[in-house]
Amino acid sequence: MVKSETLSEIDEFREKEDMKRLEAIFFISGRFLSMQELISLSDLNPIIIEELIEKLKEKYSNDSSAIEIVEKNKLWKMDVKKDYHDIVNKLATGNSEFSKAEQETLAIIAYKQPIKQSVLVKIRSNKAYDHIKKFLDLNLIKKKRAGRTYELSLSDEFYDYFNLENNKLELK
Numbered sequence: 001m002v003k004s005e006t007l008s009e010i011d012e013f014r015e016k017e018d019m020k021r022l023e024a025i026f027f028i029s030g031r032f033l034s035m036q037e038l039i040s041l042s043d044l045n046p047i048i049i050e051e052l053i054e055k056l057k058e059k060y061s062n063d064s065s066a067i068e069i070v071e072k073n074k075l076w077k078m079d080v081k082k083d084y085h086d087i088v089n090k091l092a093t094g095n096s097e098f099s100k101a102e103q104e105t106l107a108i109i110a111y112k113q114p115i116k117q118s119v120l121v122k123i124r125s126n127k128a129y130d131h132i133k134k135f136l137d138l139n140l141i142k143k144k145r146a147g148r149t150y151e152l153s154l155s156d157e158f159y160d161y162f163n164l165e166n167n168k169l170e171l172k
């Protein structure tokens with residue numbers, strides 16, 4: 001016989017995993033998603049999705065996050081709060097020396113730092129190895145051994161390159 005507290009622990013664990021799944025979908029998509037798209041990508045029912053969206057909005061509503069969940073005409077997306085659009089604009093300018101794919105890879109490193117190289121490659125594909133090499137050659141990132149992979153983080157040169165103060169990139 002399963003105890004009621006065990007059932008609530010299972011429910012709590014499932015909800016956390018569902019929220020992580022939805023959060024990953026929003027993070028990777030980078031665009032507005034309809035309820036139908038969210039259902040098909042997450043395999044969750046719409047009632048659960050709506051509850052999780054509200055919880056994600058609440059999670060990101062505090063001052064310690066630069067991220068928010070934006071809703072517009074029954075479409076949702078994860079976005080950077082307006083206070084940080086200057087950083088996004090510097091990373092996403094059309095006439096950059098970095099390709100769009102490189103910009104996205106660098107943005108993930110900046111947001112998730114420190115991030116394991118193996119995780120980054122899973123997110124961005126094998127092309128990430130070329131991006132990492134370019135960023136290392138430009139001294140924009142640091143790479144240190146972490147078990148069988150490497151841990152990547154921004155270097156001081158990154159902040160100089162993009163004319164940022166080191167403490168102005170608080171994205172976590």
